[in-house]
Amino acid sequence: MFSKACEYGIKASIFIAIKSYDGKRVSPKEISKEIDSPQAFTAKILQALVKNEVVNSIKGAYGGFEIEINKIKTIKLAQIVNAIDGDNIYNGCGLGLHKCDENHPCPVHDKFKSVREGLKDMLENTSLEELALNIKSGTSYLKI
Amino acid sequence: MFSKACEYGIKASIFIAIKSYDGKRVSPKEISKEIDSPQAFTAKILQALVKNEVVNSIKGAYGGFEIEINKIKTIKLAQIVNAIDGDNIYNGCGLGLHKCDENHPCPVHDKFKSVREGLKDMLENTSLEELALNIKSGTSYLKI
DNA sequence: TATAAATAGGATAAAATTATCCGAAATAAA
């Protein structure tokens, strides 16, 4: 569904959000340990998230990654996925046709429609806040 | 969403079904031309479909690929996807956790649930027959 | 100002996916 990079990016964002609630910045090392991902690769993904303004980076001593607390509730899953995998997963054709729409549909276009829209809807309406709060309360988990 | 291989596999199956209705067998060459895919790679995918009993292959002169007509309506998209990409797309964890279920959910487990189930449902209830008939009637397209 | 700690980013490597090539095996028809 998502690329590995995207999976890491989502989990990293959640962890950074949690730490940000506590006023703490985190390093790629701490993040990769917490979400069970390769450290250097995770660092690359964080760069993409910084570029797309999902997370904030502070360079130098006592630096790290963080997200402004009042921004956490405004960030949606869609923004994170888009930053890393693009929008192909919920906007592209299910069978890879370059041109696929109502007038020129691929064989699964109609069948896929509700699935794709459901996915898009879910991504656009799921905030980083709720995901982070569930982890914080022990309702969901970031690894294993 | 699906791998390239899987996209080719679905389109190839549809084309073989259409030709089978006319009592004709088709070659990888004809298939790849019709679905706009690399020929040798498509041939490999066809081997996987043969192994998983989605399509039938007849070796030697006047051979080719075909599907028994009365079998076309019984083949579901899920069987094709499963033969090539496995079931991870609708059974695996959205964030790649090895262990992810109601008792130990990943952060998006609940959010994903309906999307994943919708996808699974769609794949299991869409027959090769309806996809092929729509192509035949010009209601949908295999390329461009 | 010097130092230590941290992200940024380029270069490279490993692994997986996508793609090509070619000979072996099978088979229908001449």
Added chain:
DNA sequence: TTTATTTCGGATAATTTTATCCTATTTATA
């Protein structure tokens, strides 16, 4: 039985994704 045609399957190559390494740059503090 020979020949032409076709799938099968192994080897290899190209591309993309995943992953690692190392140096440069930034910055807070001593």
